[in-house]
Amino acid sequence: MTEFDYLSVRAQFPVLMQTLNRGLRPTFLDSGASAQKPACVIAKEREVEEQYFANAYRGRYLFGARVDDELEAARQKVAVFLGASSPQQVAFVPGCTAGLNMVAFGWANKHIHPGDEILITLMEHHANFVPWQQVALERSANLRFIPMTDDGRLDLDRIDEVLTSRTKVISVCGMSNVLGTINPIAELAKIAHSSGAILVVDGAQSVPHMASRVQETDVDFLVFSGHKLYGPTGVGVLYGKADRLEALDPTVFGGHMIDRVWADRSTWATAPAKFEAGTLPIVQAIGLGAAVDWVNSVGLEAIHQHEQNLLAEATRRLSDFPGIRIFGPGLEHKGAILSFRFDDLHPEDLALMLDRKAVFTRHGHHCTMPLHDLLGVSATTRVSFGAYNGTDDIDALVGAIEFAREKLGVSGVQNK
Amino acid sequence: MTIQELLSEYEELVDWEEQCDYLIDIGRELPVFPEEFKTDSNIVHGCQSRVWLVAGLDQSHDHEFVRLQADSDAMIVRGLIAVLLAAYQNKTPQQVLDTDIEGLFERMGLNRHLSSSRRNGLHGMVERIRRYASEIVGAEGSQ
Structure with a gap:
């Protein structure tokens, strides 16, 4: 296997090639929150703005037609990237949070009734937690949680404790944004379908790091955001099986999403238009297509392998520090998050x-308060990690932690 | 330490690096905060780290001064607490309300160097202190 050339990958990211104050280079280790954009994505956004911007699906003039073509090309790229059978199953939405809300409330409309059950996990990001919690409250449904093992995996041996004939939805993250746990999506889809439920996947963390294979894994809905996949902010994707998209009610109403509007009622366009009310994030959606091209040019599998190697190396080196507690399961069950x-x-x-050493990490509860309660x-x-990270970033991280420990004199302080 | 002493030392320092170290140093020297005061009702919300703050009135002199005790599990926050304690020490409730704390933060460059969540935490502490002071002032006004 050839070595992954992360330096030439990084060289494509202008923001990472800067020299900061005191000659420091940015060590960006927060791609889980938002990834940086390669020059080709920025150039694509600029191309749209400078050469042919117009509203989409409205004006049949030169610019409008070009924008429509570019958007449909982006939709096609995303469909292929996810392993979907048709671009009609890919709706551009404002982001992952918006998409998950659309699924939760749109599905609840017709398919979740009092006494029904919704199954999620305690490792969900608030974006895949609070919408279901609110749906459950509104519809007098029960929100239940798939049991977890002590090391932060889903304990599917115990799923019978929470799966019932009233379970209508199972909604889980493809990969935990804190623990890094990669969840067994295909297995969960089987479990969901065997009890008449649908499986919704929050792909915010998984989509940028591993192949989604939506047909193979048989997920009903999968949502992700563009900006974690080296694309622009303000755009996300709602994927659904064709029949599920048909059964999903729209929750945002307005232009483009209708079939016919009368004074007293309306009917809806077919998917994906049904879920694309109002003016789309046009530049961003086209930019997302360019981001997918970029990921394909490097190779998602190559990126995955590289990131797993970094994860292993970082885990090994951080484990050497006294008093450190690393959360989440063993490396074979987790992705590029530590x-x-x-x-x-x-x-x-x-x-x-770490910030003083230009090592950019995230700290806090990472929008997972229930999980942090569980972790205590x-x-x-x-x-x-992202494709542009390398062992030099791990060196910088370790060095900055050593700096922090020395500065804060953690060994000789009376107050913890 | 008075706020004047603190500022004269702080403003000798050449950059945020040194100032940051200084804040951590003065945080280390905070008076010991009693463990039994670390209760939920004394927690200041809006902070990423845990902050406990107790405000009381010191009436042993001919003036009544607001007396503050606070602690945090994060050292940088302890440093910010030390700044607040210096700014508000030996002040009456009315003087606490009259203190231009925003001006102080501006002068120290804290608004520039602290992330918005840290600033929110700091303002959470200030709010709690000011609320206590205004309750005292209000109660005295109505007597």
């Missing part, structure tokens, strides 16, 4: 010190 906490070094202090800590530090 969350940890020191006994004697608060994430708040650590973040401040209020905050963790999270390192997340």
Whole structure:
């Protein structure tokens, strides 16, 4: 196997090639929150703005026609990237959070009734947690949680404890944004379907790091955001099986999503238009197509392997620090996320010190308060990897942690 | 330490690096906060780290001064607490309300160097102190 050339990957990201104050280079380890964009994506956005911008699906003039073509090409790229059978199953939505809300409330409309059950997990990001919680409250349904093992995996041996004939939806993340846990999506789809439920996947963290294969895994809905896949902010994707999209009610109404409007009622366009009310994030959606091209040019599998190698290396080196607790399962069950906490070094202090060394990580509860309650800590530090990271970033991270420990004198302080 | 002493030391420092170290140093020297005060009702919300703050009135002199005790599990926050304690020490409730704390943060460059979540936490502490002071002032006004 040839070595993954992360330096030439990084060279395509202008933001990472800067020299900061005091000659520091940015060590960006927060791709789990938002990835950086390669020059080709930025150029594509610029191309749209400078050469043919117009509203989409409205004006049949030169610019409008070009925008329509570019959008449909982007839709096609996303469909192929996800392994979907048709671009008509790909709706552009404002982001992953919006998409998950659309699925939760749109599905609840006709398919979730009082006494029904919704099954999620305690490792969900609030974006895949709170919408279902609110649906359950509104519809007098029960929100239940798939049991977890002590190391932060779903314990499917115990799924019978929570799966019932009233379970209508199972909604899980493809990969945990804190633990890094990769969930067994195909298995969950089988479980859901065997009890007449649908499987919804929050792909925010999984889609950028591993093949989604939506047909093979048989998921009913999958949602992800563009900006974690080296694309622009403000655009996400709602994928659904054709029949599921037909059964899903729209929750946002307006232009383009209708078939016919009368004074007293309306009928809807077919998917994906049904879920694309109003003016689309046109530039961003086309930019997302360019991001998919970019990922394909490097190779998703190659990126995955590289990131897993970084994860292994970082885990090994951080484990050498005394008093560190690394969260989540073993490497064979997790993706490119490493969350940890020191006994004697608060994430708040650590973040401040890492920032001084231009090592950019995230700290806090990462929009997973129920998970942090379970872990028994209020905050963790999270390192997340992208294609442009390398062993030099791990060196910088380790060096910055050493700097923080020295500065904060954690060994000789009376107050923890 | 008075706020004047703190500022004269702080403003000797050449950059945020040194100032950050200084804040951590003065945070280390905070008076010991009693463990039994670390209760939920004393937690200041809006902070990423845990912050406990207790405000009381010191009436042993001919003036009544607001007396503050606070602690955090994050050292940088302890440093910010030290700044607040210096700014508000030996002040009456009315003087606490009259203190231009925003001006102080501006002068120290804290608004520039602290992330918005840290600033929110800091303002959460200030709000709690000011609320306590205004309750005292209000109660005295109505007597």
